[in-house]
Amino acid sequence: MNEEWRPVLGYEGYYEVSSLGRVRGVDRTYETRPGVIAHKKAAIINGGMTVDGYPLVWLTRNNKRVQKTVHVLICESWHGPRPVGLVACHIDDVKTNNTPSNLRWGTISENTYDKVRNGLHPMASRTHCKWGHEYTIENTYRRPNGARQCRTCRANQGTSKYKNRKKAA
Known part of the structure; x- marks a missing residue:
């Protein structure tokens, strides 16, 4: 060339x-x-x-x-x-x-x-979330903006918010 x-x-x-x-x-x-x-x-x-x-x-x-x-x-x-x-x-x-x-x-x-x-x-x-859970089809949630989120962490996050609200009340 x-x-x-x-x-x-x-x-x-x-x-x-x-x-x-x-x-x-x-x-x-x-x-x-x-x-x-x-x-x-x-x-x-x-x-x-x-x-x-x-x-x-x-x-x-x-x-x-x-x-x-x-x-x-x-x-x-x-x-x-x-x-x-x-x-x-x-x-x-x-x-x-x-x-x-x-x-x-x-x-x-x-x-x-x-x-x-x-x-x-x-x-x-990335193949795992920051807490070590693997991104599989069953364990991956797609947010409306296209970002991935671990379903296990998402479920734990909701539970901890509920517990924190209960403690504050």
Whole structure:
């Protein structure tokens, strides 16, 4: 597959992102201080990682350094500027897979549904309630909002409320 490069929105002439999820600085000449000209060769940028595990890079323009996540830069370059209220979503939920075909703009709710669908949401993958009762078909109650609740705990909760009301009276 050929690697296609597109300019980073807001950093045209400085940085480009590729169809393979990489970021590079553009070959350019610039003035470091009055009368001093420097030449910067094009090179792939090896950034770091956020605390959450997303690849990031530091972009510099006009002596101002800004930290950006790679998936947002690629999503902006291939799918247009970020619409208000939307986030860059990984379709397969692999944070390091930053190819344009794996990225899309979506709501936080849509991103959470992706995590549930891909089996990566911490609550959706739980097999037992916090008191150790297994979530089985017989022992699971679905609340109106879609959340799961253990029927054993639900029954005990009702009993303890009744006992507490009786003690107070």
